Amino acid sequence: MKTFWQRFLTNPRVVCGLIWLGLVTILAIFAPLLAPSDPFAIVAEPFKTPFSEYVFGTDSLGRDMWAGLVHGARTSLLIALIATVSAVAFGTMVGGIAGYYGGFIDDILMRMTEFFQTIPSFIFAIVLVAILTPSATSIIIAIAIVSWPPIARIVRGEVLSVKGREFVQAAIIAGQSDSGILLKQVLPNTLSPLIVTGSLLVATAILVESALSFLGLGAPNLMSWGFMVGSGRSFLRDAWWLVAIPGVAILLTVLSINLVGEGLNDALNPRLRDL
Amino acid sequence: MQSGRLLKYIAIRLLQAVPVIFGVIVLCFLMLQLAPGDLATVLAGESGGASEAYIAELQARYGLDKPVLVQLGYYIKNIMMFDLGFSFRHSANISELLAERMLATLLLMGSTLVLSLGLGVLAGLLASLWVGTWKDHVISIVAIIAYATPLFWVGLMLILAFSIKLDWFPTSGMEDVVQFYEGWDRVVDIARHLVLPAITLSLFYLALYARLMRATMLEQRGLDYVTTARAKGLNERQITVRHVLRNALLPVVTMAGVQIGGLLGGSVVVESVFAWPGIGQLAFEALFSRDYNLLLGIFLISAILVVVINLIVDVIYVLLDPRIRVGS
Numbered sequence: 054m055k056t057f058w059q060r061f062l063t064n065p066r067v068v069c070g071l072i073w074l075g076l077v078t079i080l081a082i083f084a085p086l087l088a089p090s091d092p093f094a095i096v097a098e099p100f101k102t103p104f105s106e107y108v109f110g111t112d113s114l115g116r117d118m119w120a121g122l123v124h125g126a127r128t129s130l131l132i133a134l135i136a137t138v139s140a141v142a143f144g145t146m147v148g149g150i151a152g153y154y155g156g157f158i159d160d161i162l163m164r165m166t167e168f169f170q171t172i173p174s175f176i177f178a179i180v181l182v183a184i185l186t187p188s189a190t191s192i193i194i195a196i197a198i199v200s201w202p203p204i205a206r207i208v209r210g211e212v213l214s215v216k217g218r219e220f221v222q223a224a225i226i227a228g229q230s231d232s233g234i235l236l237k238q239v240l241p242n243t244l245s246p247l248i249v250t251g252s253l254l255v256a257t258a259i260l261v262e263s264a265l266s267f268l269g270l271g272a273p274n275l276m277s278w279g280f281m282v283g284s285g286r287s288f289l290r291d292a293w294w295l296v297a298i299p300g301v302a303i304l305l306t307v308l309s310i311n312l313v314g315e316g317l318n319d320a321l322n323p324r325l326r327d328l
Numbered sequence: 329m330q331s332g333r334l335l336k337y338i339a340i341r342l343l344q345a346v347p348v349i350f351g352v353i354v355l356c357f358l359m360l361q362l363a364p365g366d367l368a369t370v371l372a373g374e375s376g377g378a379s380e381a382y383i384a385e386l387q388a389r390y391g392l393d394k395p396v397l398v399q400l401g402y403y404i405k406n407i408m409m410f411d412l413g414f415s416f417r418h419s420a421n422i423s424e425l426l427a428e429r430m431l432a433t434l435l436l437m438g439s440t441l442v443l444s445l446g447l448g449v450l451a452g453l454l455a456s457l458w459v460g461t462w463k464d465h466v467i468s469i470v471a472i473i474a475y476a477t478p479l480f481w482v483g484l485m486l487i488l489a490f491s492i493k494l495d496w497f498p499t500s501g502m503e504d505v506v507q508f509y510e511g512w513d514r515v516v517d518i519a520r521h522l523v524l525p526a527i528t529l530s531l532f533y534l535a536l537y538a539r540l541m542r543a544t545m546l547e548q549r550g551l552d553y554v555t556t557a558r559a560k561g562l563n564e565r566q567i568t569v570r571h572v573l574r575n576a577l578l579p580v581v582t583m584a585g586v587q588i589g590g591l592l593g594g595s596v597v598v599e600s601v602f603a604w605p606g607i608g609q610l611a612f613e614a615l616f617s618r619d620y621n622l623l624l625g626i627f628l629i630s631a632i633l634v635v636v637i638n639l640i641v642d643v644i645y646v647l648l649d650p651r652i653r654v655g656s
Binding site: 164172181184186260269270297304312 | 476479485488597620
């Protein structure tokens with residue numbers, strides 16, 4: 054029987070995904086060193102082609118595309134991570150309470166979850182960001198609000214399945230508090246499906262964030278990949294790379310997260326592998 | 329199934345939809361409260377064209393001087409009468425505006441659904457038959473890439489390749505209005521405009537359905553009834569087509585129903601890329617003119633559309649799968 058790490062790290066898809074994610078993470082962390090100038094600053098004449106003095110050229114206003122890309126990596130990863138962590142925290146709370154207490158509370162919380170799953174999430178996110186006025190905070194809130202329902206359902210299901218087991222009963226008899234039992238006994242058992250779903254949610258969050266900033270709902274003071282595509286679209290005919298390059302960055306990052314997430318799933322549930 | 333029981337089932341599902349719609353209306357009302365500026369200005373749109381008389385009329389109609397709960401009552405009453413307010417930017421009633429734009433969106437969504445379901449099921453089926461071979465790998469790699477591609481970017485790349493470079497399809501709009509095409513010519517013209525937006529919106533869902541279809545086909549193939557069918561002497565082709573395929577289609581139909589809301593969200597992006605004159609494009613315009621009330625109207629109508637389509641999918645599902653007994 055191979056260990057988790059053996060199964061995980063020998064999967065070529067996971068390795069490809071991890072390499073790209075590692076690279077993007079390094080770019081994001083060291084963005085101020087790699088591209089010291091403000092990504093919104095005009096540094097040269099517009100429409101300089103890639104591989105000239107600027108690696109990825111300059112955009113329609115003469116902003117450095119390379120600076121945009123590395124600072125955009127920062128924005129995308131940070132917003133997606135914070136939004137996902139918030140969604141996972143909220144979803145875990147709702148699902149945990151619903152599954153643990155059951156009955157009336159469960160009914161109410163699950164109707165609420167279904168409600169948020171039914172309404173068209175991207176349109177809801179657009180309306181929320183527009184009304185709260187676009188900023189990093191409002192984008193994070195909007196993405197978190199549309200992402201938590203699947204987490205709540207998974208946690209609830211897992212809680213229901215471990216609630217009757219001996220170790221939980223033992224903790225109840227031992228007089229542990231409800232919140233103690235939930236946090237220390239029940240939730241650790243829900244960890245593996247949470248990690249898998251959470252990682253895939255990060256990918257969705259990046260897609261939603263980039264679509265929002267493409268539509269002009271990005272945070273005005275933060276450079277982002279979606280914004281770069283959006284501001285390049287009018288020049289598609291003559292300077293297609295302005296659109297192509299940031300789009301490829303989004304695509305590769307989302308793809309890598311999906312590959313790693315699926316690799317996690319395969320490695321955590323080896324029996325399901327061949328399905 | 330007897331039609332009486334089916335009707336009863338539909339009635340029950342309709343009743344279940346009521347709280348959802350009610351919830352959406354309350355949510356819209358809450359978001360109106362969150363919008364910057366006082367409610368009358370928000371309802372009038374920020375174009376500044378609202379006269380004092382109109383603001384006063386709005387205050388009376390929405391009970392804006394009354395407590396919040398009473399305001400909610402007025403709001404619900406207005407929506408029940410299909411009165412979603414007025415958009416100054418478009419100088420039209422929002423409900424009329426939505427009705428006018430809905431057809432274009434439904435056309436885009438319908439074609440996308442047919443395209444993504446048809447090709448997705450086919451690709452998933454083929455991948456499951458070729459499981460483990462290089463063809464299977466090619467299909468899953470293409471699917472996983474399509475699954476990760478931002479819609480707006482695919483749209484722009486398709487415009488670059490097929491409109492700008494090759495000049496096969498128009499870049500934007502739904503028809504060439506200046507040509508005044510009629511009858512069949514008009515249909516062909518609209519179809520030519522539809523190709524790129526429909527492909528753009530389809531790719532993600534095509535990938536989703538292909539992956540799901542492949543997984544369920546492989547799962548179903550290992551089940552007992554397939555062994556029974558084999559023991560009965562049916563050949564593999566008959567087993568695949570008559571038994572496995574039918575059962576594998578059900579999860580795909582369910583998924584298609586679940587994805588309707590996503591499809592509507594996607595069409596906002598795709599319509600804004602291709603200037604497709606549906607409610608998505610309307611939403612994009614509303615963002616720029618900060619017409620929050622119009623935006624909320626679009627959200628409301630999308631949510632109702634999702635509920636209605638889910639209902640239809642549920643009914644289709646019951647008709648497709650004899651194992652589901654209504655009322656049990």
